[in-house]
Amino acid sequence: MKAVVYKGPRDVVVKNVPDAKIEKATDVLVKITTTNICGSDLHMYEGRTNMEPGRIFGHENLGTVIEIGSAVERIKLRDRVCMPFNIACGFCENCERGLTGFCLIANPGNAGAAYGFAGMGPYSGGQAELLRVPYADFNCLVLPPDAEEKENDYVMLSDIFPTGYHATELAGVQAGDSVVIYGAGPVGLMAAYSSIIKAASKVMVVDMHKDRLALAEKIGAIAVDDSDGSAVEQVLALTAGQGADRGCECVGYQCCDHKGHEVPNLTMNNLVKTVRPSGGIGVVGVFIPEDPHAKDKLAKQGQIVFDFGQFWIKGQHIGTGQANVKAYNRKLCKLIAEGKAKPSFIISHELPLDRAAEAYENFDARKEGWTKVVLKPGH
Ligand SMILES: NC(=O)c1ccc[n+]([C@@H]2O[C@H](COP(=O)([O-])OP(=O)(O)OC[C@H]3O[C@@H](n4cnc5c(N)ncnc54)[C@H](O)[C@@H]3O)[C@@H](O)[C@H]2O)c1
Ligand SMILES: [Zn+2]
Numbered sequence: 001m002k003a004v005v006y007k008g009p010r011d012v013v014v015k016n017v018p019d020a021k022i023e024k025a026t027d028v029l030v031k032i033t034t035t036n037i038c039g040s041d042l043h044m045y046e047g048r049t050n051m052e053p054g055r056i057f058g059h060e061n062l063g064t065v066i067e068i069g070s071a072v073e074r075i076k077l078r079d080r081v082c083m084p085f086n087i088a089c090g091f092c093e094n095c096e097r098g099l100t101g102f103c104l105i106a107n108p109g110n111a112g113a114a115y116g117f118a119g120m121g122p123y124s125g126g127q128a129e130l131l132r133v134p135y136a137d138f139n140c141l142v143l144p145p146d147a148e149e150k151e152n153d154y155v156m157l158s159d160i161f162p163t164g165y166h167a168t169e170l171a172g173v174q175a176g177d178s179v180v181i182y183g184a185g186p187v188g189l190m191a192a193y194s195s196i197i198k199a200a201s202k203v204m205v206v207d208m209h210k211d212r213l214a215l216a217e218k219i220g221a222i223a224v225d226d227s228d229g230s231a232v233e234q235v236l237a238l239t240a241g242q243g244a245d246r247g248c249e250c251v252g253y254q255c256c257d258h259k260g261h262e263v264p265n266l267t268m269n270n271l272v273k274t275v276r277p278s279g280g281i282g283v284v285g286v287f288i289p290e291d292p293h294a295k296d297k298l299a300k301q302g303q304i305v306f307d308f309g310q311f312w313i314k315g316q317h318i319g320t321g322q323a324n325v326k327a328y329n330r331k332l333c334k335l336i337a338e339g340k341a342k343p344s345f346i347i348s349h350e351l352p353l354d355r356a357a358e359a360y361e362n363f364d365a366r367k368e369g370w371t372k373v374v375l376k377p378g379h
């Protein structure tokens, strides 16, 4: 089968590799029809994780079931399914509580597994023609009859729509709240979209990229352009000097100042400044325990200088981590099916799998107009 293989920093290639196959009785095999490139892939693509060369990327996957393991009961041949990026067993202590991002079984010795992901188990990704799906009865979301027609919407259920929603849950967003979101990438835009779905009164999205900010405005959020480094003042001005009720971090450890230099603690400390006393902060942007290629000593060890005194005195609270996609994907799927949500609005490029290298290069450069790429292995 053809697959997107990581060769080394900023180097991916589409090449023939051995076909994915059923390895356990609880697996199914899925023929991938849509698979996205994610901001999480970029940390790996840039060589800023311990991703091993030779592995297949791709954790945002949708396709058709073409083979079924002997112990699979619920999933049927030809079902159209979307897989959470998390691989979860469904029966461990964390899965039982809905915390499928922290499954204790799928990646032994660690909490949490995923397809094609650094540090999250040996599983191959789905930027390929075929994908092996473990614990398939638990992990496959079977899509409604309009699956084909709304494929570009449903594929966002694999990660970024639930992840954006998770950011708002961690922050505690409720109807009437004001929300500030750092990052207008796909995840930040989905956090803004989720806040709007939850009837937030005011949603402010901070970034420096005008094309991405324009998408935020299109869904009814207020764009806060940080090109001159004034985001904090702008948000405070928009919230009568108090800060927003809730804040979401949707950038991660590679966040930059307005001059484009990486400053890993910038968004976290800006959140402390721009969320009101007693407000909530949800952090879904990725922070990693080790970053050997970081420029400063602290960052190499995954540490940042955090304004804990301000955070404490303001009585804020914080929630972090990988999204438990399965906790939300069925409900968000119903919003899409009923025409109440259309997350495909963020897609800028729909390309055949063969053009993955070019797509990675442009998306990684945050090139104007490259907001989200969906790859189509069948084309
Ligand atoms: N927790 C999870 O489950 C989960 C799931 C998916 C993605 N993620 C993570 O979410 C983050 C965002 O993903 P994405 O796909 O949207 O990526 P992305 O890289 O396309 O978007 C990030 C955006 O943040 C902006 N940005 C950079 N510095 C900023 C700053 N100081 N203030 C405001 N904005 C700033 C960039 O200009 C960019 O538009 C990544 O770290 C990704 O790994 C986490
Ligand atoms: Zn993703």
Ligand SMILES: [Zn+2]
Pocket: 088, 089, 090, 091, 092, 093, 094, 095, 096, 102, 103, 104, 105, 106
């Ligand atoms: Zn589990």
